[in-house]
Amino acid sequence: MTDCPAWLAEKLPEAKPHHAQLAVAQYADAETLGVDGFTLTSAAFQDGGALDPCFTADEEDAVAPPLEWTTPPAGTEELVLVAQDPAGRNDQPHLHWLAWGFAPQQGKLLEGESAPFAGKNAAGNSEWLLPKLDIGDPAHDYVFQLFAIDRPLGLMPGAGADEVFSVLDGNVLGAAVLTAKYEPEDLDDLLGDDAAAAGDDLDWDAEA
Template sequence: MAGNTRAELALAKLAKPEILGKGGFRLTSAAFKQGEELDPCFTSDEEDAVAPPLDWTAPPAEAAELVLIVEDPDAPGDEPFCHWLVWGLAPQQGQLLEGEVPPRVGKNSFGNSEWALPAPPHGDEAHEYIFQLFALDLPVALMPGAGRAELFAAMEGHVVAAAMLSANYARAESDGEEGEWDDVDIDSIDFDGN
C-alpha cells in the first residue's frame, strides 16, 4: 500500500476508544457492509459517481450535532487523504441518501467542498475508506468550506460518541483501451487524406 497514517485519522486524534459505539451509536450503509468493497459507482471509475448512502442510529442524549469525516489512511502523505468533511447534521437518528448534498461541507484534500471520489493508483492494493461519524456536545461554529484542521480544532474536546464504517476499494486493471495511442507517431498521420 502507498502509506499508512492510521494514527492521524480523525478517530485517533479526536475520540477515545471507549466512546466508539457509545450508547449503541452505529453507522451503516445500504450500499456495503463493514469491510466490504466499495461499489465503483461511488468512485472515480464511474462517470457520474456520487457519495454512498449512510444511515446512523440515535446518538447519546448529550449530542448537539453530528460530524462525518471520510478518510483514506492508505494514500501517500503524512496524513490520511480526506474525502469528505460534513457537519451540521441533526443529533438524531438519520441518513444521507446516495448523492445527497449535506447541510455543511468542508474542503477535502483536493481543496473543494464535495465528495472526493476514491481513485487509488492502478496497481495499488485496495485502499481502506473510513467513514467516521462523531456526536459533539456543541454545534460546530464554522462556515461551509472550512478545512480539516479547522474542523478538528472546533471538535477538540467535544466528541461524546463516535461510530465507524469502512469499505475497501482497488482500481480495476486497465483493459488496454487507455494508452492505445502511446505507440502511434502522430506526426506520420496524414490528416488531410493526401
C-alpha cells in the same frame, strides 16, 4: 509510526499502523467509540466490504455513497462526518469528505445527497472526493467517521479540516466508524467476458 490504538483496532476490519492518524484516533477514545450502540452503516456496502466503482472516479456521474446512523448519545448537539483514506501522503490521511449540520438524532444521507454543510476536502472543494487509484495499485481503505459533539460546530460552509478538528478536540461525546475497501478493476473485468472472448479469437487466428 505509532500503532493503531487497541480500542480502535477492535472496530476496524483490518487495523494497520496508519489508522492511528485518523481523526477518530485523535479525537475519540475507548469510552466514546460506539457508546450507547452508536453505529454508522451503509446500504451500499458492509463494514470492510468493497466500495462500488459508482462511488469512485472510475465511473462517470459517480456520487457519494449512502450512509445511515443510529441515535447518538444524550447531550449531542450536532453530528460531524469525516471520511479519510488513512494511506495518504507523507503518513497523513487523505481527506475525502468533511460534512456537518446533521441533526442530533437517528438519520441518513441518501446516495448522492448533499450534506447540510460541507468543508474543504484534500482537493480543496466541498464534496465527496472520488477515490482514484491506478490499475495495479493495492487496495485502499476509506474510513467514514461520524462524531457526536456536545456543542454546535459553528462554522461556515467551506471551512477547513483544521477548523473542524479544533472543535472536535475535547467535545466528542460519541463516535462511529465504517470502512469501505477499494481497488480498481483489472482490464479484463472492465472490458467484460465479450472482450475476453474476442481476445481468444484473436489468439486463435494468430496461431492459424
